[in-house]
Amino acid sequence: MDISFALTGKGYVILASDTTAARSIVKMKVDEDKIKVLSPHLLMAYSGEPGDTVQFAEYIERNIRLYQIRNTYALRPPSAASWIRRTLADSLRSRKPYAVNLLIGGYDTSTHQPHLYWVDYLGTMSEVPFAAHGYGAYFALSLLDREDGLMSGSSYHDPEAPLEEGLKTLRRCLDEVAKRLVVTPEKYKVKVVDKDGVREIEI
Amino acid sequence: MARRYDSRTTIFSPEGRLYQIEYAMEAISHAGSVLGVLSKDGVVLAAEKKVTGKLLDMSGSKEGGYGGSGEKIFLLNSNVVAGVAGITADANSLVNYARQAAQRHLYMYNEDIPVELLAQRLCDLKQGYTQYGGLRPFGVSLLYAGYDPHYQFQLYHSDPSGNYSGWKATCIGANNGTATSLLKQEYKEDISVEDAIELVLRTMSKTMDSTTLGSEKLEFATLTLDANKQPKAKIYKPAEIDALLQKHGLAKKDEDTDMASA
Numbered sequence: 001m002d003i004s005f006a007l008t009g010k011g012y013v014i015l016a017s018d019t020t021a022a023r024s025i026v027k028m029k030v031d032e033d034k035i036k037v038l039s040p041h042l043l044m045a046y047s048g049e050p051g052d053t054v055q056f057a058e059y060i061e062r063n064i065r066l067y068q069i070r071n072t073y074a075l076r077p078p079s080a081a082s083w084i085r086r087t088l089a090d091s092l093r094s095r096k097p098y099a100v101n102l103l104i105g106g107y108d109t110s111t112h113q114p115h116l117y118w119v120d121y122l123g124t125m126s127e128v129p130f131a132a133h134g135y136g137a138y139f140a141l142s143l144l145d146r147e148d149g150l151m152s153g154s155s156y157h158d159p160e161a162p163l164e165e166g167l168k169t170l171r172r173c174l175d176e177v178a179k180r181l182v183v184t185p186e187k188y189k190v191k192v193v194d195k196d197g198v199r200e201i202e203i
Numbered sequence: 204m205a206r207r208y209d210s211r212t213t214i215f216s217p218e219g220r221l222y223q224i225e226y227a228m229e230a231i232s233h234a235g236s237v238l239g240v241l242s243k244d245g246v247v248l249a250a251e252k253k254v255t256g257k258l259l260d261m262s263g264s265k266e267g268g269y270g271g272s273g274e275k276i277f278l279l280n281s282n283v284v285a286g287v288a289g290i291t292a293d294a295n296s297l298v299n300y301a302r303q304a305a306q307r308h309l310y311m312y313n314e315d316i317p318v319e320l321l322a323q324r325l326c327d328l329k330q331g332y333t334q335y336g337g338l339r340p341f342g343v344s345l346l347y348a349g350y351d352p353h354y355q356f357q358l359y360h361s362d363p364s365g366n367y368s369g370w371k372a373t374c375i376g377a378n379n380g381t382a383t384s385l386l387k388q389e390y391k392e393d394i395s396v397e398d399a400i401e402l403v404l405r406t407m408s409k410t411m412d413s414t415t416l417g418s419e420k421l422e423f424a425t426l427t428l429d430a431n432k433q434p435k436a437k438i439y440k441p442a443e444i445d446a447l448l449q450k451h452g453l454a455k456k457d458e459d460t461d462m463a464s465a
Contacts, residue, residue, distance in 0.1 A: 082314070
């Protein structure tokens with residue numbers, strides 16, 4: 001039932017994830033952080049099979065950190081995403097694969113570009129301007145897809161939009177889910193990564 | 204006395220020295236020299252070939268491969284060219300190792316290996332021979348000319364002990380002392396590739412044993428960025444080297460034409 005969104009803008013990537021941890025039909029926790037900070041300029045939102053998610057995310061977190069310690073500089077977002085995808089793809093071909101879906105957002109400090117990657121548990125990866133996992137995807141993608149035609153000045157997704165507009169677009173996605181989805185998460189955690197690094201934003 | 208500690212690579216002498224490593228470095232200082240200069244928009248490498256002769260069949264090197272005769276300058280990855288000085292057979296084995304390391308990085312991370320990381324990979328291997336049982340260390344020093352988005356253009360040197368260091372301009376092999384002091388005098392910060400090419404050729408012509416420069420004695424390579432800001436390595440073919448020398452007025456003088464033009 002996890003829902004996660006991500007979108008890029010001018011020099012930043014926003015990641016949002018609901019904060020519920022559920023078991024069967026019961027909410028066990030409503031303040032679970034499902035977005036890991038992998039490095040000063042890299043975020044990863046994870047969802048999927050409970051247990052697998054945290055295990056896999058921590059494994060990735062520690063190995064990205066290890067690379068940073070060994071080589072003095074961090075992996076750039078494209079390389080980090082490739083390595084994470086590879087790890088997931090290798091896991092898929094093992095006896096006990098991880099069933100985890102990911103959104104990886106990062107800011108490349110050497111080329112000054114934001115990057116967003118959509119990765120699923122089968123090891124599919126693609127670089128995208130916006131992305132979603134879970135039931136939220138059914139409502140949000142069409143919204144984000146829409147061209148800014150009829151209602152000019154309104155905030156459908158724009159890869160060149162400043163942060164405030166990006167957050168407004170995200171707000172629209174969350175509202176759409178709140179309006180139409182049968183079981184709506186009550187809270188989201190939102191994190192942004194840009195040239196200054198990673199920070200959490202209240203929405 | 205010292206001789207007792209010669210035969211093993213891994214045993215310290217009472218003065219605290221590793222003789223085999225020092226001998227390996229000595230072997231390199233007799234090898235054909237390799238010269239590298241770093242500039243803001245490119246890196247330049249030149250190498251002196253020692254194995255020449257009228258009877259040596261060079262026909263394969265005229266057209267073959269990615270350019271050059273491949274005796275002293277090698278493409279390690281699309282973003283790194285290396286010049287080697289020392290035992291050529293050892294160098295070939297190291298070049299092969301480096302190419303594999305670079306491809307492994309590409310497989311894992313889908314990016315060209317950062318230059319310093321590649322130098323580290325080779326140094327880890329070389330360092331192993333100063334510590335674990337083997338017959339001798341690699342008798343090879345390398346100059347790595349490379350580009351990566353982290354530190355842009357870079358020039359590294361590594362030696363048989365497994366040490367490596369970054370340089371703005373440096374030289375390994377025969378006469379490296381003379382060449383380095385020449386470079387120290389002539390090198391300017393924010394030098395361009397064009398000037399770096401000239402500096403390399405001029406220094407090379409002054410320090411090489413032979414009086415005239417020519418493609419049969421010289422290997423030459425540059426690493427620059429192409430129109431798409433991607434690193435582009437160019438290892439010059441013999442004809443291109445001769446043309447370059449001609450352009451800088453360092454080519455072999457043909458006496459007759461010289462007289463005619465005078």
